[in-house]
Amino acid sequence: MKQIDLNCDLGESFGSYLIGRDEEILKYVSSVNIACGFHAGDPMVMAKTVEMAVAKKVAIGAHPGYPDLRGFGRRNMQLSLEEVRNDMLYQIGALDAFVRVSGGRLNHVKPHGALYNMAAKDYELAYALAKTVYDYNPELIFVALAGSKAITAAKDAGLQTAGEVFADRAYEEDGSLVARSKPGAMIHDEELAMARVEQFVEKKSVSAITGKEIPIELQTVCLHGDNIQAVLFAEKINQMLEQKKIRIAAISQEGTLS
Numbered sequence: 001m002k003q004i005d006l007n008c009d010l011g012e013s014f015g016s017y018l019i020g021r022d023e024e025i026l027k028y029v030s031s032v033n034i035a036c037g038f039h040a041g042d043p044m045v046m047a048k049t050v051e052m053a054v055a056k057k058v059a060i061g062a063h064p065g066y067p068d069l070r071g072f073g074r075r076n077m078q079l080s081l082e083e084v085r086n087d088m089l090y091q092i093g094a095l096d097a098f099v100r101v102s103g104g105r106l107n108h109v110k111p112h113g114a115l116y117n118m119a120a121k122d123y124e125l126a127y128a129l130a131k132t133v134y135d136y137n138p139e140l141i142f143v144a145l146a147g148s149k150a151i152t153a154a155k156d157a158g159l160q161t162a163g164e165v166f167a168d169r170a171y172e173e174d175g176s177l178v179a180r181s182k183p184g185a186m187i188h189d190e191e192l193a194m195a196r197v198e199q200f201v202e203k204k205s206v207s208a209i210t211g212k213e214i215p216i217e218l219q220t221v222c223l224h225g226d227n228i229q230a231v232l233f234a235e236k237i238n239q240m241l242e243q244k245k246i247r248i249a250a251i252s253q254e255g256t257l258s
Helices: 043-056 081-101 113-121 123-136 149-156 190-203 230-243
Strands: 003-010 031-035 059-063 106-109 141-145 160-166 205-207 213-215 220-224
Touching: 003 059, 003 230, 031 043, 031 106, 043 059, 043 081, 059 081, 081 106, 081 123, 113 123, 113 141, 113 149, 123 141, 123 149, 141 149, 149 160, 190 205, 190 220, 190 230, 220 230
Parallel strands: 003 031, 003 220, 031 059, 059 106, 106 141, 141 160, 160 220
Antiparallel strands: 205 213
């Protein structure tokens, strides 16, 4: 049986501001990436999200980003590699504390937003991120854009990696994500999202926004929790994968999925 990980970015509420339907989407995913307080989330949100994920027995990852609450971590920042390293350690350690207290285990780390996209193209930045993760816990899996420099850097740093693709984002011909400022960057059509996931798992390719088909190696598919249609997409994708006898299972520290 073929299998794939379905992950979602969660814990992105802050104080009285609610983002996403975290409890509902946990019914459909096998892994979650929880915001660590820099781009979104706060200690109360982190604690609640971790507790829900542990109860649902889904794999838990840290989702560290740039210190940019106002911009939701989606604005490029020019930080030194030392600053990036220490910001990463701060966030991973904070989330790991909640995970340990809740009786869970941290499974992976996935950078967020601008940090994620910049690392996909900047080997030096990506290596700094990966080396930080390795120094914290070499057993953690590094989740990054499939086929990107971040995957190469993480492997060079000694980490197990998981190449990620997005069901709800458009792609450029070079395999990068279409900038959110451009038309068509986000996918809102559920049939298109399902067709994209089907293409991911059966053909190991993605269609760029130009229509060009790009080969891609992947282990995990992401849905954005702040997408208003995330729960619907997750439910429909689950139904489609079940019909095709494709198992949804978390990326594992004992070996990534194929």
